[in-house]
Amino acid sequence: MIQIERLRPLEILDSRGNPTVRCTCWLTGGATGVCAVPAGASTGKHEAVELRDGDAFRYRGLGCQQAVAHIAGEIQDSLRGVEFRDQAELDQHLIDLDGTPNLGRLGANSILAVSLAFACAAAAAQRVPLHTYFADLCAAADQIRPHRFPVPTINLFSGGMHAGQQVAIQDVLLVPKPSHEFPTQLEAMSEVYRVAVDFMASEYGMRYLTADEGGLAPPFSSSGAMLDGAMECAYRAGLAAGADFAVAVDAAASHFHVNGQYVLDGVTLDAHQLVRVYEGWANNYPLYSLEDGLAEDDWQGWQHMYERLADKTLILGDDLLCTNRQRIEQAIELRAANALLLKLNQIGTVSRALDALQVARAAGWHIVISARSGETEDAWLADLAVGWSAQNIKVGSIAQSERLAKYNRLLEIHASITRLEPPV
Ligand code: PGA
Ligand code: ZN
Numbered sequence: 001m002i003q004i005e006r007l008r009p010l011e012i013l014d015s016r017g018n019p020t021v022r023c024t025c026w027l028t029g030g031a032t033g034v035c036a037v038p039a040g041a042s043t044g045k046h047e048a049v050e051l052r053d054g055d056a057f058r059y060r061g062l063g064c065q066q067a068v069a070h071i072a073g074e075i076q077d078s079l080r081g082v083e084f085r086d087q088a089e090l091d092q093h094l095i096d097l098d099g100t101p102n103l104g105r106l107g108a109n110s111i112l113a114v115s116l117a118f119a120c121a122a123a124a125a126q127r128v129p130l131h132t133y134f135a136d137l138c139a140a141a142d143q144i145r146p147h148r149f150p151v152p153t154i155n156l157f158s159g160g161m162h163a164g165q166q167v168a169i170q171d172v173l174l175v176p177k178p179s180h181e182f183p184t185q186l187e188a189m190s191e192v193y194r195v196a197v198d199f200m201a202s203e204y205g206m207r208y209l210t211a212d213e214g215g216l217a218p219p220f221s222s223s224g225a226m227l228d229g230a231m232e233c234a235y236r237a238g239l240a241a242g243a244d245f246a247v248a249v250d251a252a253a254s255h256f257h258v259n260g261q262y263v264l265d266g267v268t269l270d271a272h273q274l275v276r277v278y279e280g281w282a283n284n285y286p287l288y289s290l291e292d293g294l295a296e297d298d299w300q301g302w303q304h305m306y307e308r309l310a311d312k313t314l315i316l317g318d319d320l321l322c323t324n325r326q327r328i329e330q331a332i333e334l335r336a337a338n339a340l341l342l343k344l345n346q347i348g349t350v351s352r353a354l355d356a357l358q359v360a361r362a363a364g365w366h367i368v369i370s371a372r373s374g375e376t377e378d379a380w381l382a383d384l385a386v387g388w389s390a391q392n393i394k395v396g397s398i399a400q401s402e403r404l405a406k407y408n409r410l411l412e413i414h415a416s417i418t419r420l421e422p423p424v
Helices: 065-079 087-098 108-126 130-142 182-204 223-236 271-284 299-309 325-334 350-362 380-387 401-418
Strands: 002-013 019-027 032-036 151-158 171-176 245-250 261-264 267-269 287-291 314-317 339-342 366-370 392-394
Touching (some): 019 065, 019 108, 065 108, 087 350, 108 130, 130 380, 151 182, 171 182, 182 245, 182 401, 261 271, 267 271, 314 325, 380 392, 380 401
Parallel strands (some): 151 392, 245 287, 366 392
């Protein structure tokens, strides 16, 4: 049995300079863990709700002092003398204490901070690396322990809400050759990023303009031109389309969905017309996955998109699914998607996210574990993606310390697994 002795929360700042929550957890017996939660910008309507102070005179209303106070007060008080068998029991305790379906009373940010800090402390108590702890959770629930090192999907160019909306779609990402080892994948994609920096200078006369996740944001004339730019940079870096790399698109279409229509780079389209644009992309580019191709509640549109495109590319749901079991079940039943973008803070606890993962995996779906656009220097995401054996991890560009923390942790885990160095 595991007992929490003390929680120490702290309001810290994320990669956008906005407040977020970090929590340190002490277990009786002395093991400790510390974790920080991220925050999104192009958030889905159906996500668990993070608690923000709303005081316009402090961090423009985004302060997390109430969330921090809930951890130090109500949550900590509720844990006194309580023993938990495992992560699932602790998480259920937090969900019951909150009492709302979207965790809006205590805040998904405070609840996830405790859930994750507990995971880190429990891993320390068991003297196992965090990725092993996550793998054990998965194995206990699934009765299987898949072994797979996640392939990164890496932001190259950005638009949409992450980059001042110079083009409608949010991100064009690179996907390295899966048969290469992770360090080689990173090296090859890093070169494409460097080429893209030079490309910006030669084509647009610009030095770096980067979006929230490190994606480069030159003033492309259209979303299609952004894809052409990615292909050109990969080509200049000596990579062959399909053989050496693929591209992925996060359209984040909820954010250019206006009055039931899609406004793609100034052109108004209905869902079927937009899907035709995507079909053109799938035919012309090595399109690995299409994330949020349509808006978060356009279920009929998603069914049509699945019908037209599922044999060509992964139909990946982020805002559509919000890591939420019910929405994933609905998408399975309606045949609206075949891949899950999993973000812990969309659903608020480690166990709920694991539940979502299992539902998706049981349906044969593909799993992408993802960072948020507002991240911290914490690297637990790398451990989660390895432990839960995701096919892909989506971290952002190979730039900015909050992204590199995850890539560096992946390098460390990769070295310890492949060279049989002591566990880290
Ligand atoms: P967000 O964006 O973290 O701002 O929601 C990431 C994504 O859309 O995948
Ligand atoms: Zn997305």
